[in-house]
Amino acid sequence: MASMKDIARHAGVSTSTVSHVINKTRFVSEEISERVNKVAKELNYAPSALARSLKMNRTRTIGMLVTTSTNPFFGEVVKGVERSCYQENYNLILCNTEGDTERMRASIDTLMQKRVDGLILMCSTLEGEKIDIFQQYPTIPVVVMDWGPIHFESDKIQDNSFFGGYLATKHLIESGHQEIGCITGPLNRQQAQMRFDGYKKALEEADLELNSDWVVEADFECEGGAQALNTLVERGRLPTALFVCNDMMAMGVINVADRRNIQIPDELSIIGYDDIHIAKFMTPSLTTIHQPKYRLGKAAVETLLDKIEKRVERPDLIQLEPTLVKRESVKSR
Structure with a gap:
């Protein structure tokens, strides 16, 4: 498998120049950029996501924990989360807690080991639980959806x-x-x-x-x-x-x-x-x-990315307003 050193040797430039072109981290002239990209294509170069994540201290991956339910409400919210992640060029790892506190702690620990950049929690069956595992990961941004009182620092998205x-x-x-x-x-x-x-x-x-x-x-x-x-x-x-x-x-x-x-x-x-x-x-x-299920999911991702990118520092509460949809199951008297 070709490396950046191989590309640099064939293109006649330094390895750091190749890195800047591939990662778009600094301006490089159009002529050199074209030459580097052409050589990279000829050598079938594929950048290492692991190497990039180690260097940038970012995996561009979000973890989401949900409680299984037959209610399609949850699936429709997850759809909003997944699509928003895709649009922001983030990956999503989805974990099911089955409403079990220990399984939730184990899932959080696994996601932390996979170095996710942030977490979205939608586990209202665990409302009021003291999730002390977050004390081990004080810097990880967390957004909570559809949950009541919580005992750890996080942003919160809910409907009114x-x-x-x-x-x-x-x-x-x-x-x-x-x-x-x-x-x-x-x-x-x-x-x-x-x-x-x-x-x-x-x-x-x-x-x-x-x-x-x-x-x-x-x-x-x-x-x-x-x-x-x-x-x-x-x-x-x-x-x-x-x-x-x-x-x-x-x-x-x-x-x-x-x-x-x-x-x-x-x-x-x-x-x-x-x-x-x-x-x-x-x-x-x-x-x-x-x-607004899709907007709930979208707002959760946007709020989490604000924290990951350090655009906002303090925890926030975002409340979305419900609306009436009239159909045929109510009769006027």
């Missing part, structure tokens, strides 16, 4: 879940509903609690009573939504509308409603949260709160 919950419930109220229930996510997770708080705020503003019989805590998965509607049916009379705190649970609700001959939206209106790609293909198509 309180406003999203408020917006969803307000739409049901403006559609004429006064009996409104809620299927929440796990309330020990900040995003779920904030959506529920937004729901309660909208009811309070409209002077509507919160009926605890119409509130069920679930797990953000299809099965949880299905079980939650069964629970509501067993408790007695249903409300006229439900705020379901993510689209996956809304899918479970729609499935059980169909099996129980509960007509949506004629008997029960439903609004979801996330606006995953398949929401518009449900029957009926799902009215929901849109999270």
Whole structure:
């Protein structure tokens, strides 16, 4: 395999000149640059990524840790991260934590050994965990997405879940509903609690009573939504509308409603949260709160690169605003 010394000998220039041409680290005349590049092509020269990373102390690689879920929300965010990395000429190493703290620590340690330039974490199932491994790597930039309280220094990207919950419930109220229930996510997770708080705020503003019989805590998965509607049916009379705190649970609700001959939206209106790609293909198509998933991923990469390039020093909180998407699962009364 040809080396820079080989190119320098054939091109009649110094090895440092070849390095500047190949790495574009200093101006070299057009004539010499053309001669060096021509010789490099003739010798089938391929630059060593490892050698370059050692010299530059940069691997142009980002690590991302996610928790496995059937929810395509995560996949759509990862797509935004991956595409942004590609556009910025960075590689992405994706690790799955399976919601396990020890596996997360092991993955972080592995990524550090691979000398990633920074980390993106999207592991809300580990919310509140003390990740002390970061004390071993105090200089590594970290961006956290979709997570609650954290015990290490990082930038944070999140959606405004309180406003999203408020917006969803307000739409049901403006559609004429006064009996409104809620299927929440796990309330020990900040995003779920904030959506529920937004729901309660909208009811309070409209002077509507919160009926605890119409509130069920679930797990953000299809099965949880299905079980939650069964629970509501067993408790007695249903409300006229439900705020379901993510689209996956809304899918479970729609499935059980169909099996129980509960007509949506004629008997029960439903609004979801996330606006995953398949929401518009449900029957009926799902009215929901849109999270800017691609922009969440893009913002995470941009924020991390700002830290890697030392364009910003202090940790930052970036909050993206949700919007209402009206479809066919909410009936005006």
